Amino acid sequence: MDAGIPAQRRRREMAAATSGAGRWPLSKVRASRRPPPARVRVAVRLRPFVDETAGANDTPCVQGLDSCSLEIANWRNHQETLKYQFDAFYGERSSQQDIYAGSVQPILRHLLDGQNASVLAYGPTGAGKTHTMLGSPEQPGVIPRALMDLLQLTREEGAEGRAWALSVTMSYLEIYQEKVLDLLDPASGDLVIREDCRGNILIPGLTQKPITSFADFERYFLPASRNRTVGATRLNQRSSRSHAVLLVKVDQRERLAPFRQREGKLYLIDLAGSEDNRRTGNKGLRLKESGAINTSLFVLGKVVDALNLGLPRVPYRDSKLTRLLQDSLGGSAHSILIANIAPERRFYLDTVTALNFAARSKEVINRPFTNESLQPHVLAPVTLSQKELLGSEAKRARGPEDDEMGSPEPLAPPNSASQKLSPLQKLSSMDPAMLERLLSLDRLLGSQGSQGTPLLSTPRRERMVLMKTVEEKVLEIERLKVKQKELEAKVLAQEAVEPKEKENCSPTILRPLSHRSISVAKPLKKAVVLPLQLLKEQAASPIAEVHILKKRGRKRKLESLCASEPEEKAEDCWEPQISPELLAHGRQKILDLLNKGSARDLRSLQRIGQKKAQLIVGWRELHGPFSQVEDLERVEGISGKQVESFLKANIVGLAAGHRCGPS
Numbered sequence: 001m002d003a004g005i006p007a008q009r010r011r012r013e014m015a016a017a018t019s020g021a022g023r024w025p026l027s028k029v030r031a032s033r034r035p036p037p038a039r040v041r042v043a044v045r046l047r048p049f050v051d052e053t054a055g056a057n058d059t060p061c062v063q064g065l066d067s068c069s070l071e072i073a074n075w076r077n078h079q080e081t082l083k084y085q086f087d088a089f090y091g092e093r094s095s096q097q098d099i100y101a102g103s104v105q106p107i108l109r110h111l112l113d114g115q116n117a118s119v120l121a122y123g124p125t126g127a128g129k130t131h132t133m134l135g136s137p138e139q140p141g142v143i144p145r146a147l148m149d150l151l152q153l154t155r156e157e158g159a160e161g162r163a164w165a166l167s168v169t170m171s172y173l174e175i176y177q178e179k180v181l182d183l184l185d186p187a188s189g190d191l192v193i194r195e196d197c198r199g200n201i202l203i204p205g206l207t208q209k210p211i212t213s214f215a216d217f218e219r220y221f222l223p224a225s226r227n228r229t230v231g232a233t234r235l236n237q238r239s240s241r242s243h244a245v246l247l248v249k250v251d252q253r254e255r256l257a258p259f260r261q262r263e264g265k266l267y268l269i270d271l272a273g274s275e276d277n278r279r280t281g282n283k284g285l286r287l288k289e290s291g292a293i294n295t296s297l298f299v300l301g302k303v304v305d306a307l308n309l310g311l312p313r314v315p316y317r318d319s320k321l322t323r324l325l326q327d328s329l330g331g332s333a334h335s336i337l338i339a340n341i342a343p344e345r346r347f348y349l350d351t352v353t354a355l356n357f358a359a360r361s362k363e364v365i366n367r368p369f370t371n372e373s374l375q376p377h378v379l380a381p382v383t384l385s386q387k388e389l390l391g392s393e394a395k396r397a398r399g400p401e402d403d404e405m406g407s408p409e410p411l412a413p414p415n416s417a418s419q420k421l422s423p424l425q426k427l428s429s430m431d432p433a434m435l436e437r438l439l440s441l442d443r444l445l446g447s448q449g450s451q452g453t454p455l456l457s458t459p460r461r462e463r464m465v466l467m468k469t470v471e472e473k474v475l476e477i478e479r480l481k482v483k484q485k486e487l488e489a490k491v492l493a494q495e496a497v498e499p500k501e502k503e504n505c506s507p508t509i510l511r512p513l514s515h516r517s518i519s520v521a522k523p524l525k526k527a528v529v530l531p532l533q534l535l536k537e538q539a540a541s542p543i544a545e546v547h548i549l550k551k552r553g554r555k556r557k558l559e560s561l562c563a564s565e566p567e568e569k570a571e572d573c574w575e576p577q578i579s580p581e582l583l584a585h586g587r588q589k590i591l592d593l594l595n596k597g598s599a600r601d602l603r604s605l606q607r608i609g610q611k612k613a614q615l616i617v618g619w620r621e622l623h624g625p626f627s628q629v630e631d632l633e634r635v636e637g638i639s640g641k642q643v644e645s646f647l648k649a650n651i652v653g654l655a656a657g658h659r660c661g662p663s
């Protein structure tokens with residue numbers, strides 16, 4: 001478009017545009033003159049209590065401080081509050097109009113300057129994204145309000161006699177499991193996203209409906225909304241399983257010479273909820289959906305971070321959602337992210353995660369959470385096991401008051417050196433696995449003599465150093481655990497191979513209690529065969545143990561007098577037997593890769609493609625390092641069976657590499 005305009009005039013109009021007097025679209029000037037990428041503005045909306053299970057006395061775990069900041073209890077130290085700062089904060093009493101007028105309406109005018117804009121509702125499942133974006137007939141949300149205003153604005157600006165003629169079109173699509181589906185034409189299948197030579201993002205084949213009135217909009221939008229994929233999860237009966245993207249284009253044509261054209265795009269997006277599948281109870285299809293949702297939200301987080309930090313590379317291409325938004329997030333586009341959060345305590349961790357995702361700045365204030373009736377429990381985090389925590393969870397399920405009263409017998413004697421006051425038990429619905437992780441961090445920091453350095457209140461750089469130390473310690477512990485398992489396996493293997501010797505063996509060799517069982521079934525037949533072709537290699541190879549074949553077969557259960565689970569033994573077929581030591585090396589190598597490898601490194605593993613590698617990296621960033629390879633099963637989208645076959649496919653190769661390699 002620029003080519004036909006004399007350079008002098010272009011410069012004049014540019015100057016007019018930047019001084020606010022003209023209407024030359026900043027987005028259309030040459031790249032070198034473009035303003036620096038716009039920051040994504042972030043607003044947080046706290047919804048009111050809607051949880052029927054919340055008791056009358058339940059107090060929110062988060063509360064607003066002013067129109068831009070809020071505080072939330074610090075799980076680790078009840079004397080402290082985490083304070084977050086945003087561009088805007090809307091408390092539980094805020095209305096739909098407050099959010100719209102405060103954060104959305106101001107960006108609409110940029111569309112008439114030919115610039116793009118986007119509004120994204122983000123947050124955990126059930127926190128109020130759809131309510132914010134869509135609302136109800138009584139409380140219309142951002143979408144109907146924005147459409148109403150935009151149509152009004154374009155009618156006025158494009159009226160006869162004005163310099164520009166304006167028209168509005170709408171498209172409506174969903175991104176479901178990384179597929180782009182046209183909600184106005186559900187039969188059309190997965191659509192491709194393309195970029196033209198000017199960097200504009202296009203979706204060829206996507207339906208565009210011209211709209212001139214709000215009635216037009218409703219006529220298309222309401223039936224299309226019913227095409228959106230929703231499903232019931234444990235946390236929301238009608239949970240959105242896809243990102244719903246409403247695209248409104250405002251097209252402008254100048255009525256007189258030089259007949260310029262402009263196009264402004266507005267994306268109004270109701271994102272699918274970020275999900276912690278240990279709480280949603282998702283399985284099968286829901287789990288798969290959730291994996292795709294979490295991955296694309298993770299990429300969105302990276303894109304927002306990169307834009308707000310001014311990084312040179314913004315990873316738009318890593319997901320369909322961000323690819324679609326490439327020309328409407330950053331650049332000269334105007335974007336607002338509305339992070340929706342819930343007040344119920346059972347959402348505490350989700351809330352912290354959402355706030356951390358959205359936070360521009362956070363500080364720790366040295367005062368208790370003001371609305372929090374946290375009763376100091378005499379707990380020693382260093383001695384609190386997951387079992388005990390689960391016990392307290394169960395107790396809470398019986399009645400929260402019991403818990404409020406605290407245990408008549410403190411878990412640690414008062415005044416003991418390890419004693420700490422902790423609000424952990426008050427954060428009633430915190431995931432036990434997550435608690436265990438947080439507590440293990442505590443334990444490690446405690447054993448490092450850094451009790452005085454609360455992790456979350458430490459400046460970012462120091463926190464990174466601390467986290468690194470903690471990670472190393474965790475790895476060391478894991479290594480020791482593996483070593484222990486190895487020794488146990490050796491003892492077991494020895495007993496299986498030499499049942500008779502076992503009877504006479506020294507009483508000083510004891511197996512760990514949990515593994516001690518007395519089998520009353522017939523002893524297994526021993527069969528260790530060295531295949532002919534391997535005999536030579538085995539003599540020379542340092543990894544000879546891999547090539548020994550062991551007899552194995554249909555599993556059958558043996559009665560066990562000691563173990564709670566029946567022991568499984570096998571017979572009648574052959575499989576490679578790997579020495580426990582080698583197995584442990586292989587496992588450790590895999591674990592190291594899972595915890596330290598980039599997505600690219602992970603792809604070098606068998607059975608790990610690009611998607612799985614991203615899922616793993618995403619999980620790691622959200623939940624911290626894997627403590628054992630089996631934790632892979634906790635990654636959404638990776639099943640237990642897949643983990644099993646992944647281990648089989650990789651363990652020997654990596655173990656062999658370890659033993660034979662230069663190290």
Ligand SMILES: Nc1ncnc2c1ncn2[C@@H]1O[C@H](COP(=O)(O)OP(=O)(O)OP(=O)(O)O)[C@@H](O)[C@H]1O
Pocket residue numbers: 046047048050123124125126127128129130131132236238239240241271272273274340
């Ligand atoms: N500000 C609010 N005022 C009153 N009710 C609300 C508010 N926000 C959300 N709700 C109610 O909370 C429930 C969950 O909200 P909603 O469906 O919007 O969550 P969501 O974040 O879109 O969930 P999902 O990601 O699973 O789709 C709904 O019943 C909704 O009406």
